[in-house]
Every structure is written in C-alpha cells, then in structure tokens.
Amino acid sequence: MIPATFDYHAPGSLADAITLLDKLGDEAKVLSGGMSLLPMLKIRLAQVAHLVDIGRIPGLDYIKEEGGTLKIGAATKESALERSDLIRSKYPILLDTALVIADPIVRNRATAGGNLAHGDPANDHPATMLALGASIVARGPKGERTIPVDQFFKGLFTTALAANEILTEIRIPTPPARSGGAYVKLERKVGDFATAGAAAQVTLAANGTIEKAGIGLTNAGPTPIKAVEAEKFLAGKKPDDATLQEAGRLAAKATNPSADRRGSVEYKREMARVHTVRALKAAIRRAGGQ
C-alpha cells in the first residue's frame, strides 16, 4: 500500500518547523515516529498535502526530573522509556504502559509525544497521563503554552493542539511518598489495541486511606476517559475490596465504548470495570498498601 503523494519537509529546528506549519495551515500534518500516521496514510484513511517531519529536530528526546516534575521530550521513543532506569525505578506505571504499546520493533520508532498528539482513544499513554495528572507543553508562533491533559483530548483524533503548534514536552508531577501507579491492558495479541485498558495512580495517607486517586481508561469511548466519579469516590476511603469494586463500577459507568471485533459494548464496559479494579489494586500495592 502506497500513500497518496505529498510534499515532505524535514526542518532542522523547532522554530523552522513552526514557521512552516504556520504557513501551511491545515494542509500539513506533523510526522514524528510515524507509527500511527504512516499506516493511516497508507490505507488512505488520511491524506495530506504536506508532511512536516520533526524527527530530525535535536533536543526533543530526553527523560529527566527537574524541580518535582518528570519531563519527557516529545520525540522520546517508547523503547527509551522502556529502558530508562529512572522510569523503571520511579515510574513503573510508565513502564507498564510502554511495554504494551504495539510491539518492541514499533517501539523503536513510536514516540511518547506522538502517542498523545495523535488523539486516538485506543492509544495507551493518554490513560496513563490522565491518571498521573500530566500536562502537555505545546509550542506555536506565539510561544509556549501548557495544557492540562484532561483538557487536551477534544474528540476522535482531535486534540487541543492548533495546526501551527507542536507538542514538545510531557510534564508529570513527581508523585509524593506513599504513591503508586499501574497500567493494565487487555489485548487479544501482542501489538493489538486494547479491548480495555485502565491506568490508576494512587497516593495513600499515613493512616492507609486513599488520599488521592487518578484513573484513566483506554479505548472506552471516542476520547480517552478520566473516570472522575470513581476518583472522587475513592478520596478518603479505606482501600478495601468493596470500595475498589465500587470504584470499578463507577469507572465503567463513565465509558461509552462501541462494539467491534474486540467485543460488544457490554463486554467492553465489563472489561473496563475489571481492569480498573486490577489497576487500582496494583497501584495500591506499589504505594505500599495492601
């Protein structure tokens, strides 16, 4: 399969890329790892007049902690997240996520920024970032702005990014003590999109109750879903089984999946419930609770 013809641009700096995007407007699409965009162009689900490849711009590939924030450069490969000692030791929820994105070869090209900017509810990072309360840094002709991730996903394949903006960085607040997070995904085979997936990030109080919980769901509706009701319900509660089951029920209530080869609406809702409970249990274990 061969994409329809387009012009290819490979700017050497972020400033040049933004100037180009500003000029080309809706005619252009940003190419990062290309693991979502190129298949869409090949099967002609999408067609563009211009591709602006940001893969040759230096300085967009890093994983670092700074002032209580984990900063991930947009062009950081999933395989780099998978191999990072910092991620492995302090952010196991991100390791969980990277390990189930597509397959190891695709992860050598796929980028963390692209996974979010594509705006696909079936991608895995959105749920994790919703659970972690991340922010998205976008740069455009007027400079930089920061978008809370719960305001980032606007619709299927649509994000808050303007046509002349580039996602440059993901910022995640370093979780306080007694925190843990986990991402669990049900997939038919390696490389498949999720039948259901749930991310949970939990902070426990000194007395063992849940101080704060974040829950994000994958492929559970037209956009990635933040299970707000379930999060609110958990605050201040003891993390016993009945409480977690109720949180799972509330999370499933927030979903709006569509039926496809991966299952019926009812099945996907049920799997969202089950996986929310599993993610919460794993997160609480990692936070040092029961």
Added chain:
Amino acid sequence: MATHTITVTVNGAPRTAEVESRLLLVHFIRETLGMTGTHIGCDTSHCGACTVLLDGEPVKSCTMLAVQADGRQVMTVEGLEKDAKLDPIQEGFMQEHGLQCGFCTPGMMLTSYALLRRNKQPTEDEIRHAISGNLCRCTGYVNIVKAVQYAAAKQQ
C-alpha cells in the same frame, strides 16, 4: 510530484537515489536497490517480515519513508554474511531448523541479531519478548528460539 535525493548507507555502502516523498523504505530497498532479501508481509507494521536495522535498531521498513532514512545506516539480511562467512545467527537458524517456509526469517534474524548486540546471553523470555513483533505463520517459534540460543552460545 515531490522528489528528494537521498543517500542511505546500506550494509556499509552509501547508496544515492532520487526518490518520491511517499516511497516507503522497503520499496527503496527492494525495488530501487534490487535487494529482495527484505520481505513484505502484512504491509501494516504487524508482521515484521520487512524488519531491517536502522542505526542498529530493528524497524519495520514498510512503515517508514525512504526519505526518513536519508543520511542513516540501514542493515538488511544481505549484510549478515561477512567475507563469505555466515553470521552465527544465520548458522543458528540453519543448525536448529529455525525456518520452515523462510518468509519471516530475514526479519527474525535481524531482530535477533540486534538483541544479541544488546544482550549477549538473553533468557528464553527475553528472546520471546524481543521477537514478539515478528510473526512466523509456520509457528516455528520453538526452533527460532533455539536458533537464537545457538547464536548466543556461539558468540560467547
């Protein structure tokens, strides 16, 4: 029609060509360069038959543009043999019957070659994880794993 002049170093030799923007790396390798060891399987980045090494890391060449490889190093299955001597990974696939129909073999060998560069003594789990993006429709995974273990032992 947008075209670009690109130079890609393939198995150590720089290859320059004028290519269309939309030309996929796998077509550049197979059709522009005439090197047909790299296979096209699913053409949707699932099966891994088209796997080549880009700057040493396995990538699926059906889901990459040739222009994206401009100025970079590509290694294909034709690059495994050196001075008329098979690479240990090729020897392993031969000795352990790591192939049946052979269609997935170039991708399997390149992924395994890259794994052994990073991890000299992978466990069976690590091998299976590494090749989880390469599908064998003959389902000959048991012998493929043995082939990789053979190469690992040989390289000790």
